[in-house]
Amino acid sequence: MSPFDKNNFSETVAALGEERLIVAIRRWLGDATPPAPAGIGDDCAVIPASPRAQVVTVDPVIHGRHFDDSVPARAVGAKLLKRNLSDLASMGAMPRAAVVALTLPPRTRIRWLEHFYRGLAACARAHKLHIVGGDVAQDDHTLAASLTLIGQPAGGRLLTRGGARAGDWIYVTGTLGGSLSGKHWRFTPRLAEGAWLAAQPEVRCMTDISDGIAKDLRPLAPSGARPALDANTVPVSRAARRAAACDGRTPLDHALADGEDYELAFAIAQRADRDVFARRWKKRFPRLPLTCIGRFVPNQKSLPSGAIDLTRHHGYEHLRATKSET
């Protein structure tokens, strides 16, 4: 369904007006937003004290960029939250509260927005967090929503992108590539996996794969080293193979560069017992593949034979000049 209705004014948010729209949003969110001031309805939301460190992240969904008319509105609402949940997962954190800033063309369908918020609320309930506040602003062109998510460590440790050393092994969860055919909104944020990994002492650092592993591995690389990935081990998804059959790029390039995999990439210590680690993983997460795809090697050493030259694969670039723009 297109989010917009040019013909039936009465079915658009402009006909509803701001005050009734906010009442409707609270109804659509239901018990996913508590009564003010803990939820929507005051100048700020009041959230409980946090005796431990907190984490905070922000990510948007923008019409024409992160979703199009083929994605159900409920799934767009869920994707907005799941993108941010994936960031929390990558540090071993769990969510507590979120706020949503919405930018809305007046001709947006009320019904589309209702499904968007109901999808967001269902996802919030499933992950036991509250939508505590937000803002609605008008823009004549762009339908977009940005969500800020606040969380806390799931266990005793938060994992960052830093901490890998030359020689450490590189792992990824799941399979990679071809997310445009559906995974970009159907994915499951790896919260339980991230929490478990943060509790394993041999795990050194972690990130989630949002722009393609060719790009997302870079910040994990220790100073003076680079990733050497074995082309034969990268877990290429079936969707990546299908996409490659259509566009002439290789399945491997799709797996390395497509982005929106929302899997976890992490490094474990060189001296760790990888067999034991793999068995523990399999016992805890029997249905999610875990793959060792390579290791970090010192820059001065040449790449081992069969290793991928990552400089030839580019991840998702967020600022891309289009013909009409240049």
Add this chain to the structure above:
Amino acid sequence: MSPFDKNNFSETVAALGEERLIVAIRRWLGDATPPAPAGIGDDCAVIPASPRAQVVTVDPVIHGRHFDDSVPARAVGAKLLKRNLSDLASMGAMPRAAVVALTLPPRTRIRWLEHFYRGLAACARAHKLHIVGGDVAQDDHTLAASLTLIGQPAGGRLLTRGGARAGDWIYVTGTLGGSLSGKHWRFTPRLAEGAWLAAQPEVRCMTDISDGIAKDLRPLAPSGARPALDANTVPVSRAARRAAACDGRTPLDHALADGEDYELAFAIAQRADRDVFARRWKKRFPRLPLTCIGRFVPNQKSLPSGAIDLTRHHGYEHLRATKSET
């Protein structure tokens, strides 16, 4: 300066590309963003534990709506933060940390964005908070930024919009109306005033005036009562009088309905000693006017003579159908 450059590709963010842009943003923010993971540069920002309740709010600035080419880019960055600081002020809270989600057409000038972030950083420094994270996304049409601000009570109490009773007196700080001529970005968020007011036991509830007091007073009204404002006491700004001289609306209508005053409106208990309260205010804030503009009266009583019929003044409506849209 227009934020956009259609002729000189090399001076636009598209020429810079995402990774160099993020490096530049960190440079522009300087010490307003601490090193990752406490600041920009990891999947989430890690912020300290909070032994007390916290507050969170989100507000955007959108080109063509909250600013135009006449507003200096530095002031746009500061306005983004100040709008949110005003929400904190209205509860008696102080800021701790913020994240910024940016939506950027590729033809946005690098120089405009630099001034935007430098203005944001200077404002963050002045208010002793950190910009801990953010996101940059591309949109072909709309330049917008949304900021989520996390804070904590300045003293022992947070004020909400609720708590007024019939008979309570209504006060506003400063003067009202005509903000479009400059106050909408030159305003000072009333943080010290809000903190002081939250510490006064006779103050029952508070909000900030962002959509015009005709609209913003509604959520303060106790159940079964409405505001009765004395037309002679409403502090009409000089800008409101100037605007009225040009457009034929009355200065009072500008004061009640223009919005973006970013002053505080609050109610104090009917039995409070208003003379003593006014003297304490004047001693603490000698340069900012404080005005009692009326009180909450039961719905079943008719309005006193000279009281303003607020149903005839409309505040700012955030979803307005334009001709091209309906």
